[in-house]
Amino acid sequence: MLRLAVPNKGVLTEAAQTILREAGYRQRRDSKELVVVDPENSTELFFLRPRDIAVYVGEGTLDAGITGRDMLFDSGAPAEEVVPLGFGRSTFRFASSPGLYTRVEDLMGKRIATSYVGLLGKYLADKGVDARVIKLDGAVETALRLGVADAVADVVETGTTLRNVGLEVFGEPIAESEAVLIKQVGAADVPGFQQFVRRLQGVLVARDYVMMDYDIRAERIEEAIAITPGMEGPTVSPLHREGWVAVRAMVPRKGHQSIMDQLWDLGAKAILVTDIYACRL
Ligand SMILES: Nc1ncnc2c1ncn2[C@@H]1O[C@H](COP(=O)(O)OP(=O)(O)OP(=O)(O)O)[C@@H](O)[C@H]1O
Numbered sequence: 001m002l003r004l005a006v007p008n009k010g011v012l013t014e015a016a017q018t019i020l021r022e023a024g025y026r027q028r029r030d031s032k033e034l035v036v037v038d039p040e041n042s043t044e045l046f047f048l049r050p051r052d053i054a055v056y057v058g059e060g061t062l063d064a065g066i067t068g069r070d071m072l073f074d075s076g077a078p079a080e081e082v083v084p085l086g087f088g089r090s091t092f093r094f095a096s097s098p099g100l101y102t103r104v105e106d107l108m109g110k111r112i113a114t115s116y117v118g119l120l121g122k123y124l125a126d127k128g129v130d131a132r133v134i135k136l137d138g139a140v141e142t143a144l145r146l147g148v149a150d151a152v153a154d155v156v157e158t159g160t161t162l163r164n165v166g167l168e169v170f171g172e173p174i175a176e177s178e179a180v181l182i183k184q185v186g187a188a189d190v191p192g193f194q195q196f197v198r199r200l201q202g203v204l205v206a207r208d209y210v211m212m213d214y215d216i217r218a219e220r221i222e223e224a225i226a227i228t229p230g231m232e233g234p235t236v237s238p239l240h241r242e243g244w245v246a247v248r249a250m251v252p253r254k255g256h257q258s259i260m261d262q263l264w265d266l267g268a269k270a271i272l273v274t275d276i277y278a279c280r281l
Pocket residue numbers: 009010011012050051067068069070071088089090137138155156157158177178
């Protein structure tokens with residue numbers, strides 16, 4: 001059995017469920033279910049707090065897990081990133097009252113509230129800044145108003161939470177995060193792990209790419225291929241029309257309209273774009 005750790009609460013939960021469903025794994029029926037056995041895929045899914053996932057995986061009690069990169073660093077657990085998953089993107093940043101501080105060095109001797117003590121401590125040590133770190137469980141933005149800290153270090157996505165309490169970010173970003181698949185450092189691959197990785201990568205590619213089909217005059221094929229090189233070269237087949245060929249290639253979803261424009265300008269016809277439902281590359 002492959003033993004996987006999946007977030008049971010928080011912002012990663014839904015997107016993690018979706019990617020696992022698209023990769024063909026069983027879903028939990030309700031949010032109170034903490035373990036799901038998926039016999040068809042020889043997999044057990046353990047629903048855990050995202051903050052604890054790197055700890056379980058680092059200890060080797062679970063084979064792999066989905067958590068935030070910031071939480072992986074923060075835990076200091078001997079676990080490593082295998083695949084970035086493209087959701088749960090956030091930046092870890094300092095914030096305080098507008099104009100009060102501009103650089104991390106300004107925090108020398110100050111109090112900084114955070115839920116990410118490990119991540120912040122390492123950053124401060126790297127920068128040679130000696131500050132007092134105050135550990136809070138969440139809603140750290142409020143710590144300033146309540147006089148518990150001089151600055152906060154927290155997750156920022158849209159910035160709405162900071163704006164709502166009248167705070168502003170300062171200094172360079174401490175870390176960029178997104179959801180990641182992790183495994184124990186140096187662990188031998190357990191059966192099913194590589195297949196699991198391929199499935200996740202298949203879902204990510206299906207999300208990021210579309211399939212493009214078009215017809216073009218044979219003499220323009222090289223120019224067309226330069227625009228749509230595909231993954232391992234496009235499929236070019238004869239058309240039942242003298243001097244024309246049909247081309248099929250995967251192209252990045254982002255920018256596919258511009259690719260269609262360029263092909264049109266080359267004289268391509270019947271340019272079709274379709275979603276990829278699933279793939280294994
Ligand atoms: N607003 C957000 N947008 C995107 N990603 C976020 C956001 N807030 C947190 N994250 C990311 O999601 C991961 C888990 O954060 P989450 O807030 O779910 O956990 P938590 O703070 O421990 O739990 P909770 O908020 O339920 O107490 C982290 O990697 C974090 O960077």
